[in-house]
Amino acid sequence: MPLSRHGAGVEATVRAFWSQVHPVFMLPPLAASLFGAILSGEVALEPAAIHVLAIFAAVYTAHVKDGYVDFHVRGEDDDHPLTATGCRIGLTLSTIAFVACCLLLWVLGAQLAVALTLPTWLIAYHHAPQLDTNPLTATTGYPLGIALSILGGFATQAGTVTALPLGFAAVFLVLLSGIKVIDDAQDYDYDRSIAKRTVAVVLGPERAYDVAYGLMAFALVAVVALAITRVFPPGSVLAVLAFAAVAAVARRANPELATMLLVRGSYVFLAVLVAAVWFEPVATIGVATG
Structure with a gap:
């Protein structure tokens, strides 16, 4: 029962399964989980690590299912490293890992985090062939996963959700939806x-x-408004300036280059937001908004 389409043996099989790890698309959801944890003010490493692993399993599920559908079902892709059986085993293993992480979070008392994390797997598994054929769900699936990752990471630590993570989740949902429209173009x-x-x-x-650029502009304006009202730390405005500069260049580029610039711009955007929260503790923000 071969699992790899390109060679036999353990090494070829491991390479085939590892090929479904795509850092460019996996790192943002994992970073979003950690960002949500940081927003809580104090980070307990064990639940944070478990939530990151759950998000990794969900995104891995999305990549395997997407490849399976595009190559083995639709015949759209020219090649795929896993056989159909390999894809099914990969989906089974990633789902088992996801469920195990959710059970561990539940045992640790993070029930709300589990409720916020479960939809990430549902989005991942159903992205292809159900969600990727509709303009709304095809656009918002990945950004919604990022938003839920932020909320889940926060709830894992705090046991609740406040205006701060909700605001950041909404901003990333809108901003990344704009980038996804460009990517699809x-x-x-x-x-x-x-x-x-x-x-x-x-x-x-x-x-x-x-x-697309209207959505991104709306997200940036929202960050400024939330910074002015002290829901977000004032340093968040620097993230707006950094991403706006990237978007201005991307607006004149072709879709491929624009996507590359905007994706990397979103990394900078997140990094500056993390720094803003890190240097102005959430507790301080809470006093100001209270």
């Missing part, structure tokens, strides 16, 4: 040829770009 011709209804296919590339 790269495949406009192909998606249109197979009747895949992304925002770019439904609205056309030009209007899709307007929607």
Whole structure:
């Protein structure tokens, strides 16, 4: 029963399963989990690590399922390292790991965190072929996973959810949805040829770009407003300036280059927000807003 399509043996099988680890797309959800934990003020390492592992398992599930559907079901991809059986085993193992992490969090008393984390697996598993054919869910699936990761990371530590993580989760949901619209525009011709209804296919590339940058602008304005009202630390405005500079350059680039710039810009955006929260403790923010 071969699991790898490119060679036999343990080494080939390990390479095939490892190929489904995509750092560019995996690191942001994992970082979002840790960001949520940092927002709580005090980080207990054990539950934080368990939640990160749960998010990793969910994203791994998404990658394996997406590859399985695109290659073995739809025939869209030219190649895939795992056989159909390998994909099914990968999905089984990642799901077992996810469930185990959720059970551990539940035992540790983080029931709210479990409730916020469970939807990440549902989004991951159903992204293909259900959610990726609708312009709304195809666009918001990954950003919603990031938002839930922030909330789950916070709830793992605090046992509740406050305005602070809710605000950050909403900002990332909107900002990353804008980036996702640009990312999908790269495949406009192909998606249109197979009747895949992304925002770019439904609205056309030009209007899709307007929607995308409108969403990103709205998210940045929201950060400024929340910083002014002291829901976010004042240093959050620096993240707005950094991302706005990247977006201004990306606006004049083609979809592929724009996506690369905006994704990396979102990393900078998150890093500056982490620094802002780190240097202005949540407790201080809470006093100011109270």
